Amino acid sequence: MKKPAEPPPTVTDLAQRTALPDTLRALVAEFPRNGWQENPNYSQLIAFWLDKHLSFRSLTQHLDRDVAEMLDGNLDARQYQQRLHRFGGRLINDLHGHHQIEDAHYFPVMAKLDQTTARGFEILDSDHHQMDALLSDLAGAANGVLQTSGPPDALKDKAAAFKATLDSFAPMLNRHLIDEEELVVPILLKYAPPEFR
Numbered sequence: 001m002k003k004p005a006e007p008p009p010t011v012t013d014l015a016q017r018t019a020l021p022d023t024l025r026a027l028v029a030e031f032p033r034n035g036w037q038e039n040p041n042y043s044q045l046i047a048f049w050l051d052k053h054l055s056f057r058s059l060t061q062h063l064d065r066d067v068a069e070m071l072d073g074n075l076d077a078r079q080y081q082q083r084l085h086r087f088g089g090r091l092i093n094d095l096h097g098h099h100q101i102e103d104a105h106y107f108p109v110m111a112k113l114d115q116t117t118a119r120g121f122e123i124l125d126s127d128h129h130q131m132d133a134l135l136s137d138l139a140g141a142a143n144g145v146l147q148t149s150g151p152p153d154a155l156k157d158k159a160a161a162f163k164a165t166l167d168s169f170a171p172m173l174n175r176h177l178i179d180e181e182e183l184v185v186p187i188l189l190k191y192a193p194p195e196f197r
Helices: 026-030 044-071 077-113 113-148 152-191
Strands: none
Touching: 026 113, 026 152, 044 077, 044 152, 077 113, 077 152, 113 152
């Protein structure tokens, strides 16, 4: 007699997953994304928090456009370095601060509001640790560009290395942001905790 096939293991690692496990997506099914703003519990905090996520995506896109322009010869090296310093520094610093606040204040409270999603906050916390390493790699690659002077080819090599690092970082950042939004916002809409209004 054949043994029934076991379902494939749920992938929770940030580098490999394509969504949160189905067991953690029950609330987003109850509160789908396209109805969030119309929900009476949609708060200024939710709007602010989603705007922060939008700014992370926007900064990543700025960095990608700038490095592509520089590599194509359409952006002056000095101007590129200034823009990288400005936008790269903002992305890295803002993400670190955002994650610290979530881990220390928001996530512990939210995990207690809905026990069925508590595992999701462990996954998001694990993401933050992975993101710390990715941000360190991104900062190292950016510093390689910023500390380079001399022939244009030397800067182009460092910029190409930064682009490769950014290309691996950006999809994981976006995956994390989507999963975080689809876990956190439905919890806030369902429970409307007064400390997060």
